[in-house]
Amino acid sequence: MTTILQSFVSGRWIGSQAAQPLHSAINGKEVAFSHAESLDFEEALQYGRTTGLQGMLALDFQQRASALRALAKYLVERKEELYAISAHTGATRVDSWVDIEGGTGTLFAYAGMAASELPSGNLIHEGPVASLGKKNTFAGTHILVPRGGVAVHINAFNFPVWGLLEKFAPTFLAGMPCIGKPATATSYLTEALVRMIDQSGILPKGALQLVIGSTGDLLDRLDVADVVTFTGSADTAAKLRVNPNVVRNSIPFNAEADSLNCAILADDVTPDDEEFDLFVKEVVREMTVKAGQKCTAIRRAIVPRKHLDAVAEKIKARLAKVVVGDPSVEGVKMGALASKSQQSDVAERVAMLRQSAEMVFGGDAHFNLVGEGVVNGAFFQPTLLLCQKPMSTDSIHDIEAFGPVSTLMPYDGMEEAMALAKRGKGSLVGSLMTKTPAVAAQVVPRLAANHGRLHVLDRESAGESTGHGSPLPSLKHGGPGRAGGGEELGGIRAVTHMMQRAAVQGSPTMLTAITREYARGAKVIETGTHPFKRYFEELQIGESLLTATKIIGEEDVKAFGDLTGDMFYMHFDDAAAKASAFGKRIAHGYLVLSDAAGLFVVAEPGPVLANYGLDTLRFVKPVGLGDSIQVRLTCKRKIDRNKKDANGQGQGVVAWDVEVTNQDKELVASYDILTLVAKKG
Structure with a gap:
């Protein structure tokens, strides 16, 4: 019998009536249903602000770090249950590893950073103390404290586990209960994750709630102490950001939006260099991991015009070897898109891109698939496009096909390459493949104005590089402009992002008592x-x-x-x-x-x-x-x-x-x- 998913709000699991059917991305069979029951979001928020907040603030930073570590260990011991469910999303084992163990790894990372960097108690002193008088009897400093509200985390469909955990970890450390809202298409995996977390008994009651289905009037009921984060399309982010209640109450809104990320092959690299092959491998990897459904995937491959044919041929050769189909079949390297609707959306956007770009590889609606029942799945052939005149073509810098799709863009000179990168109007990440430090020193400061993260790849770093599309807990994940202007990861900065900063003035003795940190001049x-x-x-x-x-x-x-x-x-x-x-x-x-x-x-x-x-x-x-x-x-x-x-x-x-x-x-x-x-x- 197909499962009816349940929301976990106000300390109980809710949902017994079937609503929207959710299908396997591999064979189209029903996997689960969302539930039809409406949720009382006012009750859920109040539960978080009372029971949740009370339980969380009964712990300090160090104790919450210990709880995060314990939770990570608990989930790792049960990861195979999540892998089995993840297969329905179209993910290969490698794709699921990024999502599942990437998620638990993020919990471990935040637990470690918090244990090393955060104090006991629930106040962070952000010094130094500044003397505001000649005799040092009046001084000022800054403190960070829990906001006293609830964080609402609205996530995309592509990372049902990591997407929730990478936001939950710093929010939990910051002493803020949260409500997670996964995209419905793959919410059956997130629901399984939250059930495990609930069964562990590790978290205080109310620390984490889960909404399956619509957010209804949730955003309308937030108040000034609450926070909203969103991961998904730029269009949806723009709509949520201007919710009247969010605007009226100046509720912090952090968005990580899909962007047209680029990778640049610098003109100092020749086809005989290792960096040339590294570029090709990186583009193909970003096209095929998670079937290209990553907000950090390379959508624009910017290459020297003199090497365009060589790049195109090498990428085509690697793509031709990618076996697509049911990930449970040995040898399959790329799975399906998350849903049939996503498949249709990608096809529609590729058609739009083809109006100003030619097909280099892909475009076969009946390409070879491996596995039983896959004809009913949500597969899409890896697709490489080429725009010969990228400086005068707008669509390739504006339209994103959120799947295994990338567009080659030739340039003449590094100034033009940097101009093409800027046409993305803000990106989560950009990569530069060069063998010359002087080139990196010239290009990276220019690209940094329009990118949240820059990945410089050469033969020296290749052995340990985590890749263009892999955000890390210790570094910022977010970008300017079209990428949403958000900062979701970034070490302890991500924790403090969820807290309230206040300036405090007084005598050094008073500041010492408040901050629990001795200020010179205090008694x-x-x-x-x-x-x-x-x-x-x-x-x-x-x-x-x-x-x-x-x-x-x-x-x-x-x-x-x-x-x-x-x-x-x-x-x-x-x-x-x-x-x-x-x-x-x-x-x-x-x-x-x-x-x-x-x-x-x-x-x-x-x-x-x-x-x-x-x-x-x-x-x-x-x-x-x-x-x-x-x-x-x-x-x-x-x-x-x-x-x-x-x-x-x-x-x-x-x-x-x-x-x-x-x-x-x-x-x-x-x-x-x-x-x-x-x-x-």
Whole structure:
């Protein structure tokens, strides 16, 4: 019996009456039905803003990172169930790998970045603190906090798993419940994913809801704390963006729209170069992976006119070897489009493109397919077009066939190549194949104005390159203009994109209390016990130690030079040093740091386990021979990463603010030290 899909809203699964039939892209058979029941979107939003928000904010950034990692592991263990369902979308095993394991990989990536970069708690201090007065009693800084609303993620049909997870991960970390709305055509795979997530019990209730079918009046019910993201066609993005309620309440709207991405073969590359073959392989790969149904696929292949025939022949030869059909049949390299309607849409757009472009490969409505029942599937032959006059032809820069279709465009000179790339009016990604760094240095800054990401490919990077069409969690995914102006991925930037930034002004003491990060000038806490002797739980932000003083003399400098081999003239040559801007011999900067450590480090074993980093180091003023130094060591921030060592003892990360001053109370060095500190419990 065919499954009736259900929405997961307000903590329950809804749907028992069949509505729209959803068909297998391989053989046209019914796979599932969307449900006919209407959803109460006001209830769903309120559930997210109350139950969802409460459960999520009961956790901090570090705990949510741990939950993401646990969820990723849970899904990986059950990935074969998703692969089996994914086959109905027309995807090959490789296509499904990009979607399914690309999705879980994104969860792992965000969990790792958050564990390393985000604090404990639910507030991010985006420093530095800026003094706003002469006496440093009034200062300002920026904080990022959860918005207190719900994120609505509207996704396209091409990546039913990754599309949801790549948006959910940073939203979840940001402390924002979300409602996912997949495209109906392949929503049966997203529904299976969300069922797994629900069954895992890993997420707080209300953290993730799912809508199958229409969004109805959902956007009309959003308020100022909510966010909307969209992935899909530029036309649909334009309609959603101007929803009256979204406009009236200035609701953030992030769009990643399909764009006419390009790949440029630079004119320094010849048919005998490795980069020439890399270009051909990249174009063919982007035409055939996911049957070309990628918002990042290469739609415009821009090549030197002198090499046009050679490029065309090599691409044709590779396309001729691509076996199309049922992905379950061994040897099949390309599957179907997601639906019959998508098949019709691609055919219609190819016909439009052919009015100003000639057919190089493809165009056979009865091309050879492999597998049983595939005549009823949504297959489309890989199609390579050629426009001889791309500078004077608008359609090839305006019409996108969202399938295995690309158009060759010859150019004369790199200036024309860059002009053709710009005709796309904004793209998610562009590729440049060149063997000459000087060419890349000339072209990339020009292309960057119109592209969200630029992929420079040569023989050196080819072995590790993830490819033109593969966005990565650590880098921005989005582009200007036609590409929607969005920024969906991009490391921790994607998390902060879902949060509210606010400037905060006040005394350093107040800013320290608000940000949970010591600001210089704030009142310090001196307990009489060395801070290095206190366990992680015992330490307070602002807990401080003022050390004794130490004179740095001639013997110290000589011994340090002998030990390290650093015999720089400023430390040893009186005449040269006097002629310098400093007018005297000075101590090594790293000698100052070493002597500073000698002033504040505790020799005997204690809670401080290791020093694993030093940040924001600045040598502010030179230390002359005979000068003395003193150190103010202050607990700046604490991060509980909920980790234990091999013996089961808990530990956290403590950042210490270090101020090194001279005998005149002038700052000579400033930095942060990062340490692992044991927990008492």
